[in-house]
Structures are given as C-alpha cells and as structure tokens.
Amino acid sequence: MNIVTAVFFAALPILSAIFITKYLGKEYAWVNRKIIHFSIVPATLLYYFEEIPKEVFSLAALLFGTAQLYLHIKKGELQWYQIDKNYGEVFFAFSAAVVAFFLPREYATALLLVMAISDGVTGIIRFHYFRKRGYNVKLKKHWSGSVGYFFSSLLIAFFFLQSVSWYSKFLWSIILTFAEYQQFIDDNLSVPIIGILIRGIL
Numbered sequence: 312m313n314i315v316t317a318v319f320f321a322a323l324p325i326l327s328a329i330f331i332t333k334y335l336g337k338e339y340a341w342v343n344r345k346i347i348h349f350s351i352v353p354a355t356l357l358y359y360f361e362e363i364p365k366e367v368f369s370l371a372a373l374l375f376g377t378a379q380l381y382l383h384i385k386k387g388e389l390q391w392y393q394i395d396k397n398y399g400e401v402f403f404a405f406s407a408a409v410v411a412f413f414l415p416r417e418y419a420t421a422l423l424l425v426m427a428i429s430d431g432v433t434g435i436i437r438f439h440y441f442r443k444r445g446y447n448v449k450l451k452k453h454w455s456g457s458v459g460y461f462f463s464s465l466l467i468a469f470f471f472l473q474s475v476s477w478y479s480k481f482l483w484s485i486i487l488t489f490a491e492y493q494q495f496i497d498d499n500l501s502v503p504i505i506g507i508l509i510r511g512i513l
Contacts, residue, residue: 314364318363321354322354328347328349329392352428403499410422429463464484486505
C-alpha cells in the first residue's frame with residue numbers, strides 16, 4: 312500500500328465519524344467524542360504496520376489538534392462534539408502526535424489504542440450509566456467505566472505489548488486506569504504522560 316492510500320484509509324474513518332456524529336446532535340456530545348476517539352483505530356493500526364510513517368502520523372495529529380484549537384479560540388466549536396472550555400479533543404490530538412513520534416512503535420501503538428478504545432469504552436459506559444439515572448453526564452467519573460477501561464487496556468496490552476510479562480501488563484493497565492479516573496488533570500493528558508513515565512518499569 313502506498314502512503315497516499317494509507318493516509319486516505321486512515322483519515323476516512325475520522326472524517327466520517329465527525330460527519331456522522333453531527334446527526335446525533337450536541338445532546339450526545341460526550342458520546343460523539345468517544346465515537347471519534349474510536350475512529351482513529353484504523354490510523355493507529357496503519358501506523359503500527361508501518362504503512363504510515365511516524366512523521367506523517369504525528370504531523371497529521373498535530374494539524375488536527377491545531378485546527379480544533381483554532382475553532383475553540385474563534386468560538387466556532389463544532390458543538391456536536393466540541394464543548395466550550397473543554398479542550399480534551401485538542402489534548403488528545405497533541406498527545407497522539409507526541410506519543411507516535413517519540414515512543415517505540417509497539418509501545419506507542421498500545422498507548423494510542425488505550426487513548427482511543429479504552430477511553431471510548433469508559434466514556435460510553437459512564438454516559439449511559441448517568442443518563443439512565445437522570446444525572447448530568449458532564450465530566451462524571453464512575454467505577455463502572457473504570458472497569459471497562461481496565462479490561463480493554465489489559466486486552467490491548469495482551470496483543471500489543473508482546474515483550475513484557477503478564478504482571479507488567481496487569482500493572483500497566485491498573486496504573487493507566489487510575490490515570491484516567493483521577494479528576495485533577497484532563498485524562499487526554501494524564502494517560503499519555505503517565506504512560507510515557509511508566510514505560511521504564513515494563
């Protein structure tokens with residue numbers, strides 16, 4: 312596969328997710344964000360299989376993050392997934408750029424998939440948990456979502472962190488789950504930062 316084709320197949324799910332979630336509306340902004348998170352999985356796998364060089368992946372993520380930041384600055388947010396004064400999707404894109412560019416491919420892939428899949432799983436579980444009980448969904452954390460986060464991240468570790476022990480995979484998943492659960496720093500920053508810092512313990 313040539314690089315142009317690879318970039319096309321990487322970008323198509325992301326752009327499609329942004330387009331399709333518009334029809335769910337801003338009432339589902341928190342779910343829409345997670346759907347868009349899931350949509351970067353094909354790009355991540357193409358990066359993992361070396362169809363997309365890290366320089367291209369990182370530059371694309373950087374440009375995407377910059378475009379979203381610009382919309383915030385200009386107060387022109389795409390309200391079906393961008394939330395006023397919440398820069399999570401910007402942090403996500405910038406973090407993905409750094410992770411892909413500076414970390415070894417195997418480890419970067421695992422961390423990127425946790426940022427996309429595990430974050431998406433926990434967000435959707437929490438959204439439906441609180442909606443079902445009539446609570447305001449905004450920024451709420453709950454153990455039910457964290458359980459989903461832990462098991463999905465452990466599954467990712469099993470498939471993509473081939474060179475580490477079961478104990479290390481379990482510990483990695485536990486630490487990242489707590490990094491996501493804490494409420495002091497946006498999890499789109501805390502998870503990649505902690506993921507980078509704990510790489511040495513694996």
